[in-house]
Amino acid sequence: MIKPTDSALTASRLNESTKMIFHRRWVRVVDNFFQSRWKGLSVAIPYVWLVIFFLIPFFIVLKISFAESLIASPPFSSLFEWSEDAALKMTLIFDNFAYLWEDDLYVKTYLNSVKISTISTILCLLIGYPMAYAIVRASGTMKYLLLLMVILPFWTSFLLRVYAWMGILADQGTLNSFLIWAGVIDQPIRMMYSEFAVYIGIVYSYLPFMILPLYANLEKLDLTLHEAASDLGAHPITVFFTVTLPLTIPGIIAGGLLVFIPATGEFVIPDLLGGGNVLMIGRVLYDEFNSNHDWPVAAAVAIALLILLVIPMMLYQHAQSRQINN
Amino acid sequence: MSTQERDAFLDRPWKDSTAEPFIRIEGVTKRFGAFTAVEAVSLDIYKGELFSLLGGSGCGKTTLLRMLAGFEEPTAGHIYIDGVDMVDVPAYARPVNMMFQSYALFPHMSVEDNVAYGLKRDGVPKAETSQRVADMLSMVELLELQKRKPHQLSGGQRQRVALARALVKRPKLLLLDEPLAALDKRLREQTQFELMNIQDQLGVTFIVVTHDQEEAMTLSTRIAVMDHGQIIQVGEPSEVYERPQTKDIANFIGTINMFDGEVMSSNDSFLLRCPKISKPLKLPSQTELNIGQQVTLAIRPEKIKMTLEDPHDPSRITLRGEVLEFAYMGNISIYRVKIEGEVVLQITIPNLDRMAERKIEWDDQVFISWHPDNSLVLRD
């Protein structure tokens, strides 16, 4: 026999437990959802972001580079038009690219950009390699200190570091004053607003980008290979050229591309240090866009720059993924 | 000196006090900061020897080898190779080649280029280089793999490339740093014999660094046992095994049972009173001992006999015991036998017959016995 109070109690207990079971089930549903979906969700967020803000803009640039420039807002013709029979018509206009090709200025600018960034890359390598080597060979605390010193400029303002050279290279700048004081020259030499100034600016700004991959590569190098080479009769200089150098090619490539790619598209350095005399593609693009308001030509310049850099960029990616796989 | 004696010395020049050593290490010390890696080591090694430096990790054997190769400079002392002081000779100019533990094959070069590397540095003409490389590669049976890169080779093949690369320069002295450590057991045994054959064929002096006492025993003409930067014993493998000079060496090379105790005398022989065993143990004759001295009696497991019946042999030391456990290894069986108190001995018994009448098993009461002359007296 169950007394009424008991049954009431039982009922309430039952109720409690169904609630519990229900609650637990609900938790489990949510849990299951996350267990099975969280991976998808966590990929989706950055994925969607990058598609909207990286991939689509790229196609817009591509599209506009094929448009006609108009004096309007936005100052370009629409690429897609609905014709009367409701078919989507697409007009590709290669005028912008033809214009780039025909105008001597653009071709020269291109070649000049490649020349400047190539020479800067080589200069960075010539200074950066021995520096990286010296840092790897330094001992203990000294090594960390030197590394910190290489990394520190990374974190300071790029713009202000370029600005610093304006003060050094100016006609009345520090370097000229020093040279006159030292009696090397009588008259200030014109150093600002020249390719020389741009080289200094690029090497100065991008040197750490060369040193760090080289450092990482050299640090990982197995010293016993050096010993083996010297054991087999190789003089230290021969050891360097037959063993060290070939084995640091990945570091040289990574560092070289990290300097070459951004240097080619550089805007601030040629603008502040090169003035109007140094033609570089990044500056032309910026001017085309902000001063001349010729968006289709700017877009065409951007696409052309990208074509120029696509091979180095893919090389860099390839090198990176190989390093991660190793 | 008789011809017979001279012939005996031909194989064992270290027994000949007039023989000129090929390598002379004289009071060599190496310090890294406050740490002394090698301390006052002196050693003579003769032409054609296969000499092993044996010791645990951190004993200084590799540092000694690296000083021979020229990668480290001794803090004090001299190294002479073929009578020439090596102090100011850089590694690349020494008549010495080394086989590295990691093999240190150049990953960006083919097998062929790896082996040819040293000859190119010496400016050997191209035709001769390729001939010598081919000869060496066929000796180590790698001729058909000469175009491969090191990462396309197996461990054993890499080891042979490393050997070929070091030998192709015809060095006077070959240094081998743990040459077999990276190989699996089967390959290691096979390669041991190959190494000995090659050494025999070419007559090059080998110095091998190893931590593996079995390897050292099999390969070497002589072994130097090192500990804490010092050489604690030099001798032929059998000497080091049968007559270890300290407890450490006895323990490091093979297994050994030890009893600590105090020397006492009875009649014309010495006995050891061991606090853990009621019966005094007879010590081997021909040992200089003083009464009351603290010594250790040591006996190798294979020199102990184990029977179910009392052997009743007064010339042997006999003790009673109980089998705690045993392991059947195929060729031998290893027993752990508890004798009185807490003393446990290890004994190895060869499995002579396929079907023994009565195998000794767990919990069996046994008699163990050994001849005193088969035991050793060790001092600390």
Next chain:
Amino acid sequence: MPSRDKSITDMPKKRSTFLLSVLCFGMAFLYIPMFLLIVYSFNYSKIVSVWGGLSTRWYISLFESEEIWSALMLSLKIAIVNATFATLFGTLAGLALARFRHFRGRTLFTGMISAPLVMPEVITGLSLLLLFITLGDLIGWPEKRGITTITIAHITFSLAYVAVIIESRLSGIGETLEEAALDLGAKPLRVMMDITLPLLAPGMLAGWLLAFTLSLDDLVIASFVSGPGSSTLPMLIYSRVKLGLKPDINALATMIILAVAMGVLIAGWILIRQQKQRERDAQLAGAK
């Protein structure tokens, strides 16, 4: 000796005059310009490169300049929001790259993560501006360009940097710990919370700091996507510097360099101390 890999670090330390002199030259090259910037910030003279005596007048005029303060505030706001979102998204992206081996469109994803790292700033800036204009025409958002559009642009390229840091850290850690947790009965999400994220914390901090600095430092992209009235600090500096040397900019540069140097030195000091502690611990453990 225990067999361990040796690197050039362990090479016998014979001093190479050549290496040492290149190192000194390189460091001088890196640091003399910054040093001069600092020295000239205390110059009384209005012409930066002519010494006119010691003075702090440019610091005073700097603090009184409302324009600079508001640009700084704007830059800091953008940098903090950017760093936070970039770290969030970048961590997810790095996790996906390092741990989820197969998902649809992985190749495209990898490409989109690594391309912004090497994409010239002018192109990134131009393409984002064109996107914002197109979106404005199509859906009426963004109505005007300014703090929001700059932040979005910064998140886009910063998240790639964070993702790369996270990915390399994850592949450095390896999967054994996570597998051990799975083996002990933790579900994948639990493993993520208990094991992976705590291990990633230092990487996320590094990512946040990097994203913060990248944002504070950016001139080109911000000039493309900003609108009237929203000048970030680099944009303000650029517009002043474009016309020549400005003593108050020297003062500003000095403050920035000192702040960064302090931060880096403190971080470096902590790192070195940790390293030494670890070495000491290892020695102690070895001794026992």
